[in-house]
Amino acid sequence: MDVDLEAVLEAKKAQYKSIEVRKDVELQYDVGNLLATDLNPLDHHAMKSRRDEYLKGLARDNTQLLINKIWQLPVEKADGMILVELPTPSTVLPREKPIPKPKGLTAWETFAKAKGIKNRKRSRMVFDESGQEWKPRWGYKRVDDPKDKWMIEIPDRADPYEDYFEKQAEEKKEKIAKNEYKRLKNISRTQKGGRLKAPLPPPLTKDMSKYQLTHALGKAKEATASIGKFTKSLPDEPVPKRAKKTQVGPVAGDMAAERKKNLEILSSVTKRKEVVDAEKAANRHMAQEQRRCHVVSVGH
Incomplete structure (x- = not known):
């Protein structure tokens, strides 16, 4: 072929x-x-x-x-x-958003700069003497994790009947709250004019009332990128009371529905029946009769 x-x-x-x-x-x-x-x-x-x-x-x-x-x-x-390797572009393309401004220094960064303190990067892994193994300095399965301690040494002249495990948990919660407050303060310091749109919660103390704690908790939960939408609630956390929003109908819309609504309001006003409490009326009438009889007997 x-x-x-x-x-x-x-x-x-x-x-x-x-x-x-x-x-x-x-x-x-x-x-x-x-x-x-x-x-x-x-x-x-x-x-x-x-x-x-x-x-x-x-x-x-x-x-x-x-x-x-x-x-x-x-x-x-x-x-x-x-x-x-492409050459330098010659066409200037416009930006969608303005160039971001440099972030302001935090309180610690300002202090470190004034004192000449330089940050030293520490290693992430630390050798645990008790377990004879390397563990992370922080995070999951970190060294000196309180969850791994089944026994706590009680200091001298301390209350032996106090629950030190619960005390450590409370101290951890206070530390987290203080760090959150410091974070909000740093945000407030770097914002325009040095103020946030919403006031910062007061620092947590042991003498705070229930209302103050609830207010501080709510402000801390809303200080996230999602404004608290994805923040998990604590166990037995009270649900904040929110004002009900009044639903206002559109100014221009379905004329038939608006006419029907107005007629319903008018009919409810014109057909309203007087509600009379018979028992209350009878008691009031008897009281008036007794008062009148008493006045007549006193006059005689």
């Missing part, structure tokens, strides 16, 4: 377009932004007769020209890949 190789090659070539594209007006390139601007006028006849095919071919040709421009840049190979 004879095979015409030239015909097969021509058929294969017909499936792929050439990488050489000719344009009457050369494109304007900004290779740094991978941008190519075509200033050639559109073919209005082709736009009307075969719009999609014409636009697809136009996009293909312009993309091919941009790729040809990229291949003219110096290339290098690394890890079996061909890389090219």
Whole structure:
């Protein structure tokens, strides 16, 4: 069986377009932004007769020209890949949002800067002498985890009947609350004008009332990115009372529904029946009769 190789090659070539594209007006390139601007006028006849095919071919040709421009840049190979370093972009693109302002220093950063204290990065893993193994300095399964201590040494001149496990838990809660308060203070310090939109809760003390604790807890829960939406509630935490929002109907809407609502209000006013408490009326009448009889007897 004879095979015409030239015909097969021509058929294969017909499936792929050439990488050489000719344009009457050369494109304007900004290779740094991978941008190519075509200033050639559109073919209005082709736009009307075969719009999609014409636009697809136009996009293909312009993309091919941009790729040809990229291949003219110096290339290098690394890890079996061909890389090219793009030049500096020439087109200035507008930002969606303004440039973020630098964050202000926290209280500790201000103090450390004034005293010349430099932060030293500590290693995350610490060797635990009791377990003879390396453990994280903080986090899950950290060293000196209170959960691993089944016995606590009672200090001298201390109450031996006090629950020191519960005392440690309370101290941990107070520490967390203080850290949260400090975090809010840092946010307040770095905000515009040095103030937050909402007042900060007072520092936690043992003499605080139930209302003050509830208020501080609510403010701490709302001081998150989700404004407390995903903050888990504590066990037996009271549900804060929120004012009911009055639902106001639209000013312009369904006239038939508005007419029906007004008629219902009018009918309820006109058909309202007087509610009489018979027992209360009888007692009042008897009291008046007794008072009148008493006055008459005194007069005689």
